[in-house]
Every structure is written in structure tokens, then in C-alpha cells.
Amino acid sequence: MLPASVLGEGEFPAAALGSLASEEYKDRVQAQRDLIAWAQEKPENAGNRLLQEHDATGDPEVRLRLREALKEVVVSEYQRKEGKGYVGIQMDERNVALPGNDEQRGGVWVTWVHPDTPAAKAGLQVNDVVVALNDIKWPAGMGARESFATEIRRHKPGDKVKLEVLRGAEVMKLEMTLAARPMGLDQAMRLFLLPGAGGEDPVEDLKVLEKQAKDDYFDRWLAEKRAAAKKP
Template sequence: MTLMKRIKFSLVLVFACLLAPLAHAAALPDFTELVEEASPAVVNISTVQKQDGGRISTPFGQFHGPNGEDIPEIFRHFFRDMPQFRERPHKAPQSLGSGFIISRDGFILTNHHVIKDADQIMVRLNDRRELEAQVVGSDQRTDVALLKIDADNLPVVRLGQSDELKVGEWVLAIGSPFGFDHSVTAGIVSATERALANENYVPFIQTDVAINPGNSGGPLFNLEGEVVGINSQIYTRSGGFMGLSFAIPIDVALEVSEQLKGQGFVERGWLGVIIQEVNRDLAESFGLRKPAGALIAKVLPDSPAGAAGLQEGDIILSFNDHAVTLSSDLPPLVGRVKPGETAEVEVIRQGRRQTIDVTIGRLPDENVQAAVPAEEPVETSRLGLVVAPLPEELQEKWNLRSGVIVERVEEGAGARAGLSRGDVITMLNGERVETLEQFKRIVADLPDKRSVPVRIVRRGSPLFIALKPN
């Protein structure tokens, strides 16, 4: 290589090294304009909330010493049970969370848990004005609340479409973590349609945006400056941010807010089934190539599902042309259908696919079931189970029409499948168990070394498990 070529090659390397950081910087988003445009419509929300005896509930559980001094968080558990260090009665607003203005005449979206049980709600605007807010409506199931303040010509956010979000996309949050107004944090979408325990009606957006107490109810923006979610929950072991944050999709929040605005409460569709996940063993027992769908463990009495002919043991594969991959996919799909409308439900029943039209009902309030085991005479089966006829009191208590109760579990297939004393077997290998004699016949006809589905009722709750006879 000649000297000139070496010089040129060296210059190319130098320029490449200089341009690499610039290219990397250019690839990162600039949030400054977005924040400047959106911040005026983000508000701080604080409440006064009395408890019994005039005590005040605060978001951070603030305690006070005998002279009114604050006790640091690290010491609170030492003083919690000492009378002189208990919370002192007082009435002062405590910063709870955030919200955002969606209309120029003062409608504000936030979380239900931010304003729950509040005696007074104060909204602090970007221009430092503080106005009292009224609750238009609040929905605990989706954790969405709609507030109204008496003001005009307010700045508003631009609303986007959460169903267009993609994993890996940049998002930004504005809120008041720990009371620090208009704090901005950014990250990416980690997942969409994420199901959380006890949150059946919200397909959450998961992000790694830093969210802490006080961010609740604040907006989640995409790079276009549009609100795509309401920051609602975090997963934490420390009480602070750990990289797992969850937002309510704005599409869901707007549907809820429209109902709250129109009638003050939310109506949801109801199918009337108890469902469970289809794992690998259950998929094999039902003859599926892979785990998928929502397995119907129980059809509730007087339900839309029962009226339409859905049965226990059906596996729902799609609802209104939306695929049901996980059982958690189904409740949000059903909940968004208006009561009285007809939905198409595709199921697989005994290996055959079929579509059933269901007239969706209105979701009732709470359904609670409880249980106690029973004891009766014994019968032994090939599965290592000692079973007995189902007592009448359990039939009434758990609304069971038939079945046999497990009195004892010995070594064998039943023990390996996880059956336990007090379980009621109501269906075995697709056949409903009516009598003890019929149960023994079904067991005798079971195939060897292949999983079969068993429907049981355990402490009042229905459940399918996979059982593999010897």
C-alpha cells in the first residue's frame, strides 16, 4: 500500500470514528418539542381523604412523631404500633397522582385508585391554578375515572390509538412522581395486551418507562405526541420503579369515559363462563396440536353462554374473529361488547370446530363461591382414587348436578395429576359423570399412557386437569 493510500485510509477511519457517535445520537428521539406541547395539559391531582376517627389516608402512609415531626420511611415499622407515634388527625391535601385534560371545558382522565374515597379533589394546572374537581364517574374494574373542573379554554392533549402500538416503540410519560410536578420519563413498549392478576378487563401496555407513586393517572405518549395510555400500575418489590410499568390503553379508557360521561357507570358484556388456561398436558388430552384458547371449566346458570349452548369442556379459540390465544385474551373482548349484541364464538368440542352465536348479557356485580370438603363411603378405582357418591348438601352448596367426590388419593395416576381429597369429579374424558357405576365404567375404558381431560370442582371452583392412566 502506497503512502497516499495509507493516508486516505487513515482519514476514512478518523471520520468514521467521529461520525459514529453523531449517527448514534441522531438515531435517538428528541422529546423536547413533545414535552413542550403536551405538558400544559397534564395536571397534578391531590385529595383529602378521611378515615374512621378523622385520620387522614395518604399515598405514602406518612407518620408523625409526638411533636408533629415526620418520621423517615426507614423507621416507620419501628413506630407503627406505638400510640404516641400514630397518625395525627389533620386535614391537608396530599399529592396522590396525575391526570390529563381531554376537553377545553374541563374533563380530565385519571385513575380510579387516585380519587377513590376522596372527600375533596384538587387539580393543579400547569399555570399554578388550583381548582376543585367533581367526579363524573369512576370505574374500578378498569381503574379509570373521569373528573370535571369549572374552567374554559384549557389546553388539551391529542389522543392516539393504542391498538396501533408496537413492541419496541418509544413512549414517554409525564406526571408527578412523589409530588414532583411535570416530571418526564421515557422508555419503550415492552409488551402489549398484557394480562395482570385480578385485572380481567384491561389488556395492559407494558413499558420500561420509570413510573413511581404520583405518576398514576398520568398520560403515556407516543412519538407523535398522542396519548396512547394512562399510567396505572408498577411491578415492584421495593415500592419503587423496577422496569415494569403498566398503562391502560387509551382506546379502553375512552370507551369507559364515554359511558361514565353519558350515564355515570359502565356496562360490560357478559358471557357467563369460568375459564382456565390450556397448558400442554390439557392440549394433548383434548387432541390439540398446541396449547391455545380458553377452556370452559363452568357454564354459569342462567347465563348467555348456557342459553347459546356452550358447554363445559369447550375450548374457545376465537371471539368475534379475534383469536383467543391465552385465556386472559377473552374477558377484555367480551367486556367491550354491548349487552344485547350478538357475538360469534368459535369453539372446539370433542375435536370438532364449530361457531356458536351468543347474545351477550350485562355483566352482573360479584359472584362469590365457597366450599367445604365432604366424607362418605368409599369405592376404589384403577386410578388410585377412593371415591364416593356426591352428598346432597354439596350439590346444593356448589350448584352441582352430578359427580363423585374423592375420599382418598393413593399412589397412582390421580396423585400424579394433583387430585386431592374433597375434589368432585364431574367430567372424565369428555363424558359427564352421573353415577358411581358410570364413573367406574368410564375409568375402565380409558386409554393407557395418554392424557385425558378431567373436570373437577375444588372448594367450589371448577377446574380442568390432565390425567394420564397407567
């Protein structure tokens, strides 16, 4: 067992742990949220404590909720440290001329905005053309799409980026806070390129693949934790 100083005994929300076995569904849900909120403050130490409580309980409901809380904390911490930036659009390239200037320049043409993503929250719309990302602008020709994608992935979740967007005959300035790139996104993109492989709703398909990717990562993390605990 880890010492109390490592586990943060004085801060552990024991009441929330007890409420995981409440007869009231809403109390169980809130208790799980409270544990997650506590754990996200000190995810590495809290992960050990949640795992300890998970292994100690014999209540299936409590065990399930502790596992889900632990998984959310572990995956969130992985995405915070290792994750790449994400906008949430489908895009192509388009050469455009800005108002008052006949010179063509490259731009990122927004062909779809996924719901509840940084792009949607920042106000990007279908048919917008991004003509600058922070200080990056693109000459006419090919390359804007790949340059934009590479720069976004270079950033971390939570980073803020500034966009200049051509909408109709107006250039707008938007600020966007990046999210973590969905863990199943690369697999989804490969899947959607195969004729007939994807489902009727790409958004739902991505949710399924992301859940699977998170489950797989957590299972690997858990196996490594248990293997490390067995070492003398």
C-alpha cells in the first residue's frame, strides 16, 4: 500500500466514495463526477488511489464506477501530455482573393464543421475559407490544407490559435481553443476511405472508434500497472 502522503489522504473525497453505493442514481452519478474532479487535480497520485479502491471493493456498481472514473482520468492525462491539437472540420483547399486585393492566395476551405468541436464553438461555418493561422499565410497553389493540419497537430489541447477567415466578402478574426485530437480519428479516416466500410453517420462512427481507442489505451495502462506492482 502506498503511504498516505503519496495518496493525498487528507484530500480524498471519502463521502463521494461512499455515495457510489447510494440507492439514488443521481447521487451515484454525482459521486463519480466528484471523484473525477478530485482526481484530475493530481492525476498520477489519484490514479493509484482509485485503483486501490477499485480492487478493494466487492460491490459491482462501485467497482464499475471507480473503473470508469479511473479510465477518464488516465485517458485525460494521456491526452493532456501526449495529445495533439484538434479543430473539428473537414477541409479542402481553395485559392481566393481578399476584399480590395485581386492577388490570389491559398486558403483552407471548410466543407464540414463537426458539432460540439472547437471549430463549432469558435463560429466557423461551412464554406468559410481560413486564410491565416496565427502568423502563417499561404501562397496560391497547393499546400494550405496540409500546412494547416500539420500546424494544428503541432499544438497541444488547450492551446489558443488565431484565425483569419474569409466569409463571403468579409475577412473575420476568430480565436479558437483547441481540443484533444480524438484517439480513434486516424482509424476513422482510413475507414471512411474504403467504399462501403463506414456507417450512415460518420460522427457516430467516430464516437464508437474513439471509445474503443480509449478502452484499449486504458487496458494497456492497467496491465502495465499490475505488472509493475508484481515486480519485487
